[in-house]
Every structure is written in structure tokens, then in C-alpha cells.
Amino acid sequence: MLSLLASKTCRRRRGGPPELALGMKHHAKPFLLSVALAVALVVPVHAELDVARLKAAIETAFEADYSKLDALYKDIHAHPELAFAEVKTAAKLAAEMRALGFEVTEKVGRTGLVAIYRNGEGPTIMVRTELDALPMEEKTDLPYASRDKTTWNGRETFVAHSCGHDIHMASWVGTAKTLVGLKDQWRGTLMFIAQPAEEIGAGAMAMLADGLFTRFRKPDFAFALHAGGFPYGNIGYRVGAGSSNYDGLYIQFRGRGGHGAMPQRTIDPVMMAARFIVDVQTVISREKDPTEFGVVSIGAVNSGTAGNIIPDDALVLGTIRSFKPEVRTRMLAGIARTAKAVAEMSDAPAPLIQLTEGTKAIINDPELVATAERALKAAFGERLRLTPPNTTSEDFSEFGGSGVPLMMFNIGVYEPEKWTAANKSGTPLAGNHSPQFAPVPKPTIQTGVTAMTLAVLSAFDRHARGK
């Protein structure tokens, strides 16, 4: 679309009043105006996406408007809310988006919101942020650190934005502002969604079940970003799998309890659990292709009350991660078979096996990534890097499961010098979900806004060129 609009903007450059040319130099100019003018002045006739100049224009506008985004970020950071309780957070974002001219619908998927901005014929591009924080205490000493508490699963807990979802929200609002400011550079519809409950893997499904793609519309493409534990100004991305398939493991071994001194009269479920925990790792080491990613970890074993009582049963809880569906299928089959075999060895009843399907791997669409990659490479050069997929899981994948091409990328959050020094010292800086996780707001959000704006523009541009 940028190329189609270029001649119009250039006519304006030639014919426009001279005072417009000064507009972009004054930071006091309203943000939207300054972006629009800056770009109108710099896009040449029939250009490809002129990334260098767009980036400069975005950064000039960001600089002029950052104080508002900074205040929003610090307010959200200081007052985090847990999954499906993000009522005040959602209201803050709704107000921001309405002020920008978006049509906002609240309470989609309980606490989520959908913000639509129509700007002529063209594709619909979705940009997603998460809303939720974590039930943990922040220990950063930042002046805007959270001291808020709430009740979670019946217990009082601190709440903290230790995953960086507050960075995502500020970047999301900043990107919306920038794209509205650049609205004569693209045609189509922006669908900005704020999703609840990512940390419990339930929010994306809740929004889809509440008609995200039917009551509103199914987007042509969707983007999301995530804060990552590396220096700010840098971007990590990948083609194909970007996060893991997540399955829960719940196995109850059923035995026959009795006296610890007379094991011959019992069927010992603790022995079964122990044997299973060891043997299940052979599914990973002997059955799975060693060049493919797959992990099974046992995180909880619950059985018994006293040393001299053989209990009736033993419960084993774990997590199973993989990238590829065929690897996942093979692992699930091997895990179930191992549990059954262990019970059979003890002549015990069949165990109760529940391998519950969780979130799927994010699959980054090759074409969408290739388009964004060109723009991001031009803007960030060596600071854009292909990175290995995360072994963690993310429910952004749910939107891909509904047939929407996705791209999720990571942005760095740390002071580069501190990051290097910490790595040299052997104690890396605290990462996501650590109580010390502390992104440097301004350069991190600036990278988020610049990268996301360029990614969205690249997708509009590709469509406008009929590709």
C-alpha cells in the first residue's frame, strides 16, 4: 500500500504549504500529526517500504509522545491483575484505544477487549497483547514496583508483572497510535486485541469461544511480541515452531495398602511411581528421535502418610513439551505405555492415566515472517536475529489453530552493558517469571513499537502489492 500511496504523498510534498515541512522538527506537535507529516515528507515515488525513513519518523513521534506511554506502563506495572481479573487494566487500555478512534468492545472472553480501526479496503491485521500478571512478589526496588496483593486459589498473594505483559501493553498502545498516525500509508483494518489469562493458558480460548472470529472478524494475519531476557534494541524471531506443545501428565498408580513390614501382602504404588519416574525418561532417550525436541518432567509425587504404611495409591504429576505433532504423539503413546507396563509388572490394576492437552506450539507462518523479516532487517540490521524456539508454551498459538497466519517475536529488555557484565560474572540477569525481572522501559517499549509498526506495515504493503 505504501507504494500505491507514494505519489499522493509526494504531490503533497511538492504542493504543501512550507510550514508543514517544519512540523516534524517540533516535538511539541501532536503525535499523530507529526508522524503523518514526517512520513508524508519522506516517502519517495513508487518506493518499496522505505524502512529507514519510516523508522526515523516512528522514533521521532515516539520520542515526542513517550511520557504518556511511560506513565501508562508504570501505572499498569504498579497495579497488576491476575488471570481473568484484569478489569482495571482492560479499562485503562479501552480508554486509550477509544481516544485513538478505535471501536472498542469490552468483556470479550470475560475480561478481554477488542479494538477495531477501519481504514478502507484491505486486509485485517490482528495485534495481540496479554493483560495478566503473575501471583508472586516483585523484588526489584523499582520506584514503580508492585506491592499489590490479591486472593488466588483461596490464598492471599502478591501480584507482579514479572513476565513483561505490561511492556507488551505499552508497546501495543504505542503501535496503535503510530499506525493511526500513519493511516494514509496503509488500507485495511486494525484489530487490536487485549487477551486475558495467558499465564494459565486459557484466555485465547476464552476469546475465541466468545466469538472473537465470528462476532468480530477473522483476521488475515496476526502478530504478537514478547519481552525476553536479552539486551534492549534487539529482536529475536523464528520461522515455524516458536514455542512448545504443552500437555499435562496426571497418573494415579493404584495398589493395595498395608504394613511396611509385610510388603508381600500389598501392591506397592510408591514402587510403581518410582519405577515410572525413572523409566519414562527412556521414552525421551530411546524412543524419540534425538534430533527432535521433547521433554517430560515430573514436578509432583503425592503418596502416603507415614514410613511404615504402604499406601493405596500414588499420584504423579508432570509436564510434557514438544514442537512437532508427530513427536508429541509418539511421546504420549510411550508415556502411557510405560505407566501401564509398570503397573503390570507389579500385578496392579491399570493406572488412571490422564494426558491432558494444553496449548499447542506457535507455528510462525513462513511467508508472513519473510515479509516482516525484510522490513525488520532493514530497520535493525544485526540486531535482528533468528533464535531457537522457546521450550515454554504460549496460547497465542490458539489463533493460529483457527487458521490465521501468525508471527510472534521477542524483544530484549536489559541494559546491554549490565547484561554483558552479568553474563561474564556467571550470574545472568533475572529472566521472565523472576521476582527481579526488570525491563528498562523506554528503549524496550520503543523497540516494541517500532518493530510491531513495521511488521504490520510490511503485511499491509505485501497485500497492497498483490502478493
Ligand SMILES: [Zn+2]
Ligand atoms: Zn509468563
Ligand SMILES: [Zn+2]
Ligand atoms: Zn508471558
